[in-house]
Amino acid sequence: MDKGDTLASPIDRPMEGPVSRRSLLRTLGGGAALTAAGLILSGCGGDDEHTFIPGPGNGNGSGNGGGGISQSVMDVLNFALQLEYLEATFYSFAVTGNDIPANITTGAGAQGAVSGGAKAPLSDSLIAATAQELYQDEVNHVVLLRSVLGAQAVARPAINLAALGVGFGSEAEFLGVARALEDTGVAAYGGALGALLGSSVVDTAARIFGVEAYHAGNIRYQAVARGVNSPVNPIGQPPSVNNLIPTTDNGLTVTLSPQQVINIVKAFFPNGLNGNIK
Numbered sequence: 001m002d003k004g005d006t007l008a009s010p011i012d013r014p015m016e017g018p019v020s021r022r023s024l025l026r027t028l029g030g031g032a033a034l035t036a037a038g039l040i041l042s043g044c045g046g047d048d049e050h051t052f053i054p055g056p057g058n059g060n061g062s063g064n065g066g067g068g069i070s071q072s073v074m075d076v077l078n079f080a081l082q083l084e085y086l087e088a089t090f091y092s093f094a095v096t097g098n099d100i101p102a103n104i105t106t107g108a109g110a111q112g113a114v115s116g117g118a119k120a121p122l123s124d125s126l127i128a129a130t131a132q133e134l135y136q137d138e139v140n141h142v143v144l145l146r147s148v149l150g151a152q153a154v155a156r157p158a159i160n161l162a163a164l165g166v167g168f169g170s171e172a173e174f175l176g177v178a179r180a181l182e183d184t185g186v187a188a189y190g191g192a193l194g195a196l197l198g199s200s201v202v203d204t205a206a207r208i209f210g211v212e213a214y215h216a217g218n219i220r221y222q223a224v225a226r227g228v229n230s231p232v233n234p235i236g237q238p239p240s241v242n243n244l245i246p247t248t249d250n251g252l253t254v255t256l257s258p259q260q261v262i263n264i265v266k267a268f269f270p271n272g273l274n275g276n277i278k
């Protein structure tokens, strides 16, 4: 298919207001609540996204972390966690100018510093609202995966957010890096799902995968609407008006193997990754 690059017009949409701040506030509210595995289950009032989450191995929603999940699945989840660290850290700096809470960055392996992040000048209301939601979702993904992994959760490695030389200087830079990260996320989860089949966490991983696809679709649309190019094209399908939604010939998402993903994101991790997939 011809991949044209004619630009569509951006649509206006009212900002959604504080709708989804609730989950973020739940996530970030109170340092003590962030420290224990299963913390996302505390204080929730029957919210499906939280009560649905299986505890490792027992599927009863206890979120107790640790045993019951095979080591190979733990390895995949720790790999995914580090992609979520990257996304959450990028959006946290872009939206707030600050890092994610330190107590959701600890764990096994080498913990590293973050460099190169800054608050991005997101004055457009739709971009700002999108960035805020992405920030919330990614922090929630970090917290969720850490809960499932329990004591096996790896620490956040050193991250250089300026690895691509752009990201925080303008809305276009923000969209460009966000698009690269989200396309990578969709392809990474899609590539990892097969390794999770039969485990108690496959439904949770599939739902994160779905959210990453929402993210990518949103960002790809806005990139096309504003004529923004990315510094990198992880799946070889840069967004255009003829290719807003990247798919294979069968209409499936593009997948990447862990090693392919590592090759894409390694510039962001100057000291490499933690865990057994690196």
Ligand SMILES: [Fe+2]
Binding pocket: 084, 087, 137, 138, 141, 185, 212
């Ligand atoms: Fe995520």
Ligand SMILES: [Fe+2]
Binding pocket: 087, 134, 138, 182, 185, 211, 212, 215
């Ligand atoms: Fe995402």
